[in-house]
Amino acid sequence: GQNIDQPTEMTATEGAIVQINCTYQTSGFNGLFWYQQHAGEAPTFLSYNVLDGLEEKGRFSSFLSRSKGYSYLLLKELQMKDSASYLCAVKKAGTALIFGKGTTLSVSS
Amino acid sequence: SQTIHQWPATLVQPVGSPLSLECTVEGTSNPNLYWYRQAAGRGLQLLFYSVGIGQISSEVPQNLSASRPQDRQFILSSKKLLLSDSGFYLCAFGRGGGSSYEQYFGPGTRLTVT
Numbered sequence: 001g002q003n004i005d006q007p008t009e010m011t012a013t014e015g016a017i018v019q020i021n022c023t024y025q026t027s028g029f030n031g032l033f034w035y036q037q038h039a040g041e042a043p044t045f046l047s048y049n050v051l052d053g054l055e056e057k058g059r060f061s062s063f064l065s066r067s068k069g070y071s072y073l074l075l076k077e078l079q080m081k082d083s084a085s086y087l088c089a090v091k092k093a094g095t096a097l098i099f100g101k102g103t104t105l106s107v108s109s
Numbered sequence: 110s111q112t113i114h115q116w117p118a119t120l121v122q123p124v125g126s127p128l129s130l131e132c133t134v135e136g137t138s139n140p141n142l143y144w145y146r147q148a149a150g151r152g153l154q155l156l157f158y159s160v161g162i163g164q165i166s167s168e169v170p171q172n173l174s175a176s177r178p179q180d181r182q183f184i185l186s187s188k189k190l191l192l193s194d195s196g197f198y199l200c201a202f203g204r205g206g207g208s209s210y211e212q213y214f215g216p217g218t219r220l221t222v223t
Contacts, residue, residue: 042214101152
């Protein structure tokens with residue numbers, strides 16, 4: 001079966017660092033995606049990890065451990081505009097993505 | 110650069126009416142194309158994907174269907190809408206392979222079935 005778990009909600013303050021965790025159990029694994037989705041809008045691509053380790057892109061970093069079925073998205077120097085849902089998705093064999101339900105992050109001043 | 114278009118942006122349809130949502134991609138050839146649905150309080154659910162013209166794979170049984178009449182055109186249809194078909198419908202395309210694979214979403218269509 002497929003199971004992707006993320007916390008439902010998180011809160012943080014401007015300038016802080018927040019880590020959003022994602023654990024997965026899927027039949028087949030070809031990499032893990034993180035997307036950002038603002039309310040009422042389409043998801044936008046943040047990162048894709050296929051190998052173990054940390055990928056850094058500016059204020060955002062994503063980590064993957066395939067042996068543990070675990071990933072996290074790290075957001076540094078939080079800004080109000082980072083308030084959004086963050087979606088973890090596993091790419092199965094082939095090209096289909098299986099999404100978690102997303103983590104809603106609220107950033108306050 | 111690649112772009113993806115969806116229309117309409119919003120749609121209100123009565124139960125039992127037909128549906129046709131269109132998605133087109135520009136700036137790339139032979140893309141992998143996907144239809145997802147996001148219902149209120151639920152995650153993104155993959156409905157259909159296509160790796161080429163006329164090739165459609167269905168992920169969940171439902172009263173929806175998909176077609177790919179041209180390389181960069183993907184259509185989602187229904188003959189009779191149900192209340193449970195309400196949601197945010199997103200088309201996506203994938204490009205690259207291996208560690209270079211990326212998947213991008215269109216702007217979405219918000220469907221309300223009344």
